[in-house]
Amino acid sequence: MTESGPVDTMTFASAQLLNAKSNGFFPVDHPDVERALRAATSKIRKRARWHIWPVMTKTVRLNGPGTKILQLPAMHLTEVASIVELGKTINLSRLDIGYDDGQIGGRFWTDRLGAITATFTAGYEEIPDELEGLVLEMTARALGSPLGAIREQTLSSNVTWSATAPNVAGGTVILDHEFADVDEYRYPGAS
Numbered sequence: 001m002t003e004s005g006p007v008d009t010m011t012f013a014s015a016q017l018l019n020a021k022s023n024g025f026f027p028v029d030h031p032d033v034e035r036a037l038r039a040a041t042s043k044i045r046k047r048a049r050w051h052i053w054p055v056m057t058k059t060v061r062l063n064g065p066g067t068k069i070l071q072l073p074a075m076h077l078t079e080v081a082s083i084v085e086l087g088k089t090i091n092l093s094r095l096d097i098g099y100d101d102g103q104i105g106g107r108f109w110t111d112r113l114g115a116i117t118a119t120f121t122a123g124y125e126e127i128p129d130e131l132e133g134l135v136l137e138m139t140a141r142a143l144g145s146p147l148g149a150i151r152e153q154t155l156s157s158n159v160t161w162s163a164t165a166p167n168v169a170g171g172t173v174i175l176d177h178e179f180a181d182v183d184e185y186r187y188p189g190a191s
Helices: 015-021 035-049 127-142 174-184
Strands: 056-062 077-085 103-105 116-122 151-152 158-160 163-165
Touching: 015 035, 015 127, 035 127, 035 174, 127 174
Parallel strands: none
Antiparallel strands: 056 116, 077 116, 151 158
């Protein structure tokens, strides 16, 4: 599921917070800060395969899993308003709803493609602290080496820029050790 619309511009951290956490190194009005914050937030959302924050209501069309578990493309559900399968509204009181993991059980679901439409509300009211921090780190790395340079050297000085691996410039990437933080918010059906 790909996000589009207003949520795309909502980042997990602000330019003001980046400025404060970097002791003013990244000015609020830096021309690339907002773009880098959006890029970092987008990478996290794509890895998790859902929007995470804010709380929002969505209607999605899903392929039938052909099993006893239907996975909604989200976690942290606050409400399941309706599920329609093959044109018939399903009685929600007969279902088992996993509000934490977005799984719906209690019946055998069709295996037909695009046969299920679900309307639900999901998302966190507050940005999770570890994701806010990760966005700040990813943004700082990206802005720390904006042209992809790793090192500059003259006869009298040497500057090493942000690098994510030997001879690899910073950039907006989730590093191997950071995947665990993001994967806590990745719904079970995400591949």
